[in-house]
Amino acid sequence: xxxxxxxxxxxxxxxxxxxxxxxxxxxxxxxxxxxxxxxxxxxxxxxxxxxxxxxxxxxxxxxxxxxxxxxxxxxxxxxxxxxxxxxxxxxxxxxxxxxxxxxxxxxxxxxxxxxxxxxxxxxxxxxxxxxxxxxxxxxxxxxxxxxxxxxxxxxxxxxxxxxxxxxxxxxxxxxxxxxxxxxxxxxxxxxxxxxxxxxxxxxxxxxxxxxxxxxxxxxxxxxxxxxxxxx
Amino acid sequence: xxxxxxxxxxxxxxxxxxxxxxxxxxxxxxxxxxxxxxxxxxxxxxxxxxxxxxxxxxxxxxxxxxxxxxxxxxxxxxxxxxxxxxxxxxxxxxxxxxxxxxxxxxxxxxxxxxxxxxxxxxxxxxxxxxxxxxxxxxxxxxxxxxxxxxxxxxxxxxxxxxxxxxxxxxxxxxxxxxxxxxxxxxxxxxxxxxxxxxxxxxxxxxxxxxxxxxxxxxxxxxxxxxxxxxxxxxxxxxxxxxxxxxxxxxxxxxxxxxxxxxxxxxxxxxxxxxxxxxxxx
Ligand SMILES: Nc1ncnc2c1ncn2[C@@H]1O[C@H](COP(=O)(O)OP(=O)(O)OP(=O)(O)O)[C@@H](O)[C@H]1O
Ligand SMILES: [Mg+2]
Numbered sequence: 001x002x003x004x005x006x007x008x009x010x011x012x013x014x015x016x017x018x019x020x021x022x023x024x025x026x027x028x029x030x031x032x033x034x035x036x037x038x039x040x041x042x043x044x045x046x047x048x049x050x051x052x053x054x055x056x057x058x059x060x061x062x063x064x065x066x067x068x069x070x071x072x073x074x075x076x077x078x079x080x081x082x083x084x085x086x087x088x089x090x091x092x093x094x095x096x097x098x099x100x101x102x103x104x105x106x107x108x109x110x111x112x113x114x115x116x117x118x119x120x121x122x123x124x125x126x127x128x129x130x131x132x133x134x135x136x137x138x139x140x141x142x143x144x145x146x147x148x149x150x151x152x153x154x155x156x157x158x159x160x161x162x163x164x165x166x167x168x169x170x171x172x173x174x175x176x177x178x179x180x181x182x183x184x185x186x187x188x189x190x191x192x193x194x195x196x197x198x199x200x201x202x203x204x205x206x207x208x209x210x211x212x213x214x215x216x217x218x219x220x221x222x223x224x225x226x227x228x229x230x231x
Numbered sequence: 232x233x234x235x236x237x238x239x240x241x242x243x244x245x246x247x248x249x250x251x252x253x254x255x256x257x258x259x260x261x262x263x264x265x266x267x268x269x270x271x272x273x274x275x276x277x278x279x280x281x282x283x284x285x286x287x288x289x290x291x292x293x294x295x296x297x298x299x300x301x302x303x304x305x306x307x308x309x310x311x312x313x314x315x316x317x318x319x320x321x322x323x324x325x326x327x328x329x330x331x332x333x334x335x336x337x338x339x340x341x342x343x344x345x346x347x348x349x350x351x352x353x354x355x356x357x358x359x360x361x362x363x364x365x366x367x368x369x370x371x372x373x374x375x376x377x378x379x380x381x382x383x384x385x386x387x388x389x390x391x392x393x394x395x396x397x398x399x400x401x402x403x404x405x406x407x408x409x410x411x412x413x414x415x416x417x418x419x420x421x422x423x424x425x426x427x428x429x430x431x432x433x434x435x436x437x438x439x440x441x442x443x444x445x446x447x448x449x450x451x452x453x454x455x456x457x458x459x460x461x462x463x464x465x466x467x468x469x470x471x472x473x474x475x476x477x478x479x480x481x482x483x484x485x486x487x488x489x490x491x492x493x494x495x496x497x498x499x500x501x502x503x504x505x506x507x508x509x510x511x512x
Binding site for chain 1: 256426427429430431433434435436437438440
């Protein structure tokens, strides 16, 4: 489903961010990405949703190759991905519903399908009653739920989450993580970058640890507990 | 529909810059239009005058009627020439007397030279061609003197060319300025919506979709500028028509071309700018 083959990303100004990474992520998998700051987690995820293209090597996501994809192909691919960030990235002047509907409108969803889809995902993330609230009227955890709802509304095959709990307290973190697990249980793959080792330790999910751009540990290959955890 | 609404929103967001872009587009087209009108009207005037442009070759008294006939035949075979007519001494005198009317007595007993009067086909009546043909006629040995065109026709021609060049130069200058202003407006609009655009990209909106409202905005401004220019030009022409000289206006096709040109300025200006700034988001 997602195959990364000898992918290397070199930024002209800062040098090598991802160094010869090869990975395969299957349908419906849940994968943690961890490692120290600057390890290349964000860069690797960006290559998956093709915000960045590898300098060498290939990233292939559901048939779309980083080598051959045109801008139009990337747009089409992203309609089948869900992406969330640490900073939510909601539009302040739109309500929760309108933020979710925005993703449908700008991708040409017929107007009559928008409202039912929005209310379905709002319920799924547990915000059925808060559709008309503006982001500033919601807690951090609730804002992240809106962002996740927006990511889910096009029925993605994978949800890419770059430190989705980075701005949240423990309770909200657990809530968001539970939501991601529920989503994964419904068949959607999840790729989640996080610094939260507590969270990882309590799970049996596949964990990929990166350092200086390279994969230094992958439970899918080694089994057992991740090695270097001294952060 | 949504795009049009977005375009109007940017009008509201930076009304001054928007008005400025529309006005400079209008000025650009007005410059084209005004000097275009001058050119057009001079051309119409020239066309009327040109009907009378002829080359008159005066013939030496010693020339035989046969060689004159021969020469007239040769000359009328030139590709530029529509007719070459022999005017005998008697005919020349009669014409002069008729033109002078009451003063015809002046010519009593006078001898006017015979001539070959040559008219040119339309399309060959510009100063350069007239001069060239006159040069060839002058080569006949029995042609004493040659007269053609008037100096002021040449001046009128020059005026027409100057008006044409001035229109193009001024119009192009204003067109460039308006594109720069449109570019700046679009830049502001793009930056103001950077967040929104980043999210659109993230959820899979195509570049064409993201660009559309900005292009429609440019197009709208261009068309508005074009309409304004048409109004300016029409008013200017009406004033000239009433107080100075009678003039002709563009036909509908040319007016429409002006609108299309305005729309192009707006569209290209915004397309260039939006392409440049979207890449940075
Ligand atoms: N847009 C960019 N331009 C240039 N260099 C970049 C860019 N993004 C990241 N880098 C560099 O690439 C390296 C990896 O960065 P990246 O953001 O992928 O790390 P990370 O693992 O996500 O770190 P963190 O845990 O702090 O989020 C860093 O050294 C960073 O300086
Ligand atoms: Mg990161």
